[in-house]
Amino acid sequence: MFSSRWRFGLDRYSEVDLFTDRYEADVETLSQAIRAAASEEPDADGSVLFGHLKGTVVGLRYYTGVVNQGEMVGLVRQPENPYDRNAVMVANIYGNQVGHIKRELAAAMAHVMDNNLAKVEGVVHSGTKNTFTMPVMLSFWGKEENKNAVIEGMARRGYKLNTGGSSATGINQKSSNSQGARAMSSKKGLTIPLTAQELKNAFDNLFDGLMESKDGEKEAAKSVGTPLLPHQKQALSWMCARENKSVLPPFWEKRGELYYNSLTCFSAKEIPERIRGGILADDMGLGKTLTTIALILTNFHNGKPLPVETFEERSSPIKAKTKPQEGSSAGDRAEVSNAAAGPQCSDIPQVEVICVNTTDVEEIVDSADVVEIVDKSDNSTSKGKKKANKRKPSKEAPVMLEDLDFAAALGGSAADTGLKKKKTAKKPGPTLSVESSVTESADDLSARTTLIICPLSVISNWLHQLEQHVRANVKLNVYLYYGSERNRSKAFLSSQDVVITTYNVLSADSGNKSPLHGINWLRVVLDEGHVVRNPNAQMSKAVLGLKAQRRWILSGTPIQNSVKDLWMLLAFLRLKPFDVREWWNRVIQRPVTQGDRAGLQNLQTLVKCITLRRTKSSKVNGRPLVSLPEKAVCVEQVELSQTEREEYELARNEGKNTIRKYVAEGTVLRNYADVLAILMRLRQHCCHPDLLAKTSSDLGAAATPAELRERLIDKLRLVLASGSDEECSVCLESVHLPVITHCAHVYCRPCIAQVINTEQETARCPLCRSEIKANELVEFPQEEMEEEKSTNSDKWRTSSKVQALMGNLLRLRCEDSSIKYLVVSQFTRFLSILEAPLREHGFSFVRLDGTMSQKKRTQVIQEFQSSAADSPAIMLLSLKAGGVGLNLTAASHVFLMDPAWNPATEEQCIDRCHRLGQTRKVVVTKFIVKDSVEENMVKIQRQKQDLVEKAFGSSNTERKTSRIDDIKALMEL
DNA sequence: ACCGCCGGGTGCC
């Protein structure tokens, strides 16, 4: 008795948060992430194989976890094990314990694992039926510099790693007849690794060829007021199928009674949880928002439309025309589409799928599609039914269907499952084939709400599009969960049809008592889903913690830099087993980054299964999805005036000398902030002399602490104003809450604070290794922001670039006064400078920059987009403002006042007006000052683009070296 | 576990 109780305790111990704990506390610790990111070491992907070792798993009979031939197993240190502090437990892919590593071997491994010298992975090739012990093939992976320590450490304890080059393939051959071959072959197979170029191509094309949707087209529910384009109907059809059909997730197959994963060789008795959702990765402008709105309205439970309240609105002729026709849904469909409507029109499947065990109503379906509801359990559903009837007083059959569904949705819960259903009319036999039937028995049918999470800048877009695309006579309950007055009631939120919030609000709310995390959402949609790609970020954790039946990611650019970015997306979708990082790393990420063909193939398969992506240039039935007007980009060279040129050359020579000195000393990175400041000044010279803030030119020897502080703030200001999208070297994201160290490097405050906190007295600047202290971090004083705006309004002067812009505007106004313009700069102060001549020449303009509140932005955008005669002709736009998703199609001419470091930023900006809805030809004019740093920037932009695309496998080191090279090129050194 | 190991019982053949 005693022993069994005890065992139970141990099992519990080993199963609780097995991998998450381990990752949080061990492998993915912050200090390690920092080390990987900030040190010049190859990061975790760059690990090499040290060797193999055959070990023994013991204690099988005490645990329930089973493994198959060739299945990968996880090895988890258990330092708290009361019998042996060296214990290493063995677990299968679902985290169920299988056994332990034999004591002596565990002792040797514990040393290696605890000191992070190597990561040990296991694959079981035989003996999976054994009762007591079985062999396991262990492989040791780690950084090259730890290789000898690991090999020697193991040897000292009597374990000789097999480091022979052929050992891996040897194992392969041995197990090649078993299914285990696949688990191993994705490591280092017999195949020739991909070249960097092949890898790059494969990566670029990862999301290509996903546009042929096999699901045909689907009409949106009646409540969607806007007719969908063919490709949007395809997307809707695909999304509905992804939500309704129970297709096995990728790599799973049925083998007899078991479900088997061909990649990990894991098998389970239970059907693996299907992925209800996926990634809609259509290019921006193809209507992801509209398609998602259509999904919300079209695919409620059991494939039926969302039951919504409608108003009688016969007065308006337009409304009357678009109003659903009485008693017939066919006419309605015909109106929405003139394309071949497939057999999957929205109302047809309703009848078939309505019979679900979980409803506590008795229903009768007859051949004429008339449904009668008999409420059997007065208490639980009468309320729901009454409410449903109130929602839609009409008496048409489809309405009753919806009512039934709604009643079921309200009353149906896990507690009511015992009640029976009855079908009296034609039942198309036992149609429940595993592949196609809707099996929602495990669902919570009371879930109603779709939660949409998006960046702040696109909230207005959602609200606008909902208003625009949902039929005016339909009452859709949409709640914007934002602002301090937001309603946090779970009951309230879960009674809505749609709740919209931002990543920041979600992340701020998360933790205890988060209403968003307490609700079982019908659906969670991550808009611009690529914004959560750093798994360590609070936002990502907040997103992963949401409870939902269906999960969607909308993103025009699902991969920003590397395969790594995909993990977060798969984890959000809960694509097992890859939601656990270890399996993702072992099965996909490492093989792919090492150029393994099978690994890449697997990744492609994976992505293909869950993604739909069409680009602007994709075609449906040979015709382009959308036709965008032409776009012409021209560069206009600007000559500096003689005075400007003299000032510029002076600054350039000074800067050149300084940088030359740094290059000679090899201290470019250490003085990076200074270098950026020099470049910044030159770029400002190119635009307008007044952009050059009064700054002390050299950090040099600061006499007093106050002076040092002053200079640091100056530098920080320059770095931030540079628009270079300076990244924090700790988190590798754009700096957030910037602070500058005494060694003049800029980081996010939380990031650098963590470094200091972790390393305490020994804390060093990740970039230059100077000592840093928490109380020496300097941040931007608040009042500076305000002060800046009022500095140079007294006496205004022009510049060559200002002249160039004005010349263009005046000329174009004569040619066509109806054109609207975007005038884009990275320097908000340059935008301010431009206001004066615009006013002087009678141009009406609005301004949009990052400092504006959301409310103000929306207002400005509306004003600009308006077609009213007195609407502004020009928008002064700061390059980084708004981010993606802004719709500025009123403009058809873009002036890029100064080149950006990142050409993608410029492209994005241009796409704000060159997108769906643009009717005119789009002209882009880029102003570049001749013989200046700007010209060099443009040259580097091209190379950089290549570099960014190659980002695959580009380590931190490479990135930094390239930065130094960039600087040299810019300064012509 | 159809093992190995431990430790008690036992003791020429």
Added chain:
DNA sequence: ACCGCCGGGTGCC
């Protein structure tokens, strides 16, 4: 016999 041998109890870490 401070041994060897036998056979029962026992068994991950």
